Amino acid sequence: MTFQQLAYFVAVADVRSFTRAAESCGVAQPTLSRQLMALERELGAALVDRGGRDGPVLTPAGAALLPLARRMLADADTARTAVAEIVGLRSGRVRVGATPSLCIGVLADALRVFHDQYPDIALELSESGSQPLVRSLVRGELDLALVIVPPGGIDPALHATPLLRERLSVASPTSERAPSRGSLNLHELGRRHLVMPRKGYDVRETTLRALTEAGVTPRFAVEGGEMDAVLRLVEAGTGLAVVPDLVFAGRPRLRRTVLTPPLYRTVALARRADLAPTHAMRAFTDTLLSFLGVLSAGDGFTGDVQVIRPTAG
Template structure:
């Protein structure tokens, strides 16, 4: 019978791959560096396989087989976590820790309203938050470091289960005195002829804005890209161009202190001028029913934010 690696050995392996440093990986696993190194060596001997290249490099370099084993270790650890999660969910649903990943074009604008609502609805739920780009959050979810994602759809995540919970329309944001402000509602086609300001590559909102205006990504001036919606708004206020903003961000105060003017946008028939907000989790997660029970609370928080009086004053 082939001896099986221990969960601790797999944790050492994954931590070393994630952090790329023996000392930091050991600290993350709450062991000494020598203990982690010995654990990796023992795993290599146990599997009769070279996981790391031996050489002068100070950072760990994984062999091709080592990289494959890291992926399988992530899957195995996620499966072990699911065993404990299944028992916990059956015993006492919506309690204990929940690690939620959220994208930066949603988090700052929704969380001030969402967090109190979740505390009222699920007082025994302990929420841990991580804000990052969709691609990195998806990696953490698949690796078992996150339980649930709140993001903008559609996104190419065929390996995850998703649930749409709310719609977030786009609004055109323009500098003062812009010629398009003469129109009470701006067709998306009219924005296609303007210098469109976007977020940097990696933000799903960038791709969604390009898709809404039917603009090719290669045709957009890469010199005018922002790292956040707040920076994007300042660029519009400075007259560098126009952009599309999610209504949720506007309701959350992204325009505060600026002279940017908003207009509703008009999409062609059969197309949506906006994005969908949704949840994503690992397929066959034992907590899927819990995640679905969160959807109405999040949806109500989104609706309350979009209908806020503050937002109605901003759209002129």
């Protein structure tokens, strides 16, 4: 007995015509007839009465087999779907974007965990500011991206899942005296030379907006670099920088000083809202959420970072 034979039998039962059944199955009528007779020989009973005036009708044996055949074919289709999903995971691709600070603080380790679990999925990483990443998502150049939620909300073309709430703090070199005893306010920050990342970094826009609202004119030592360059310049004593708390991990040459009043940002995982996520994208999302949960339950993060638990749906 084969699934193909059962499919031919169900087709005959549905349309009550060997010719139309063969057409619906995409085979020649003699081929369908031979396979149906082979099935009857296998089961030891006639399944179809071919002498009916209105076309073939099911015998009692055929009527008993029909619901079982339908269920077997449905189960086979379910099995094919399940296997196809696994095959998709083995041969899929995920194009992930993230801001440099998130690549440093979270994504590098999460990508390692994902690669260990799904070694055959191709991973492509794009590192840029949050605003360029959003544009890349909208244009379909990325599948997923860790982006910063702006004050006005995320682009309506995107679906975003909030992941982290992170504080921004002042970075200074440990080789020099601390800029204050405990905290630094915006007016004190305005009297220091700053190292500022290039345009497109949300931390730049957030810092400049806070200084402007406080009536403070910033003084720049260097501006326009990428996050790695900003951190290295601070370590070298070039100036201070306002940076996300995640970047302090593993950098003993940087001192963290809290800023008052505090500045926070929300990190979200975003994708195109009009496209259903692929199996590989869902697997990456599940891996990332699981990784953040384990990290939060363990030693946690450096500085003031909280995991936002995604709500169902």
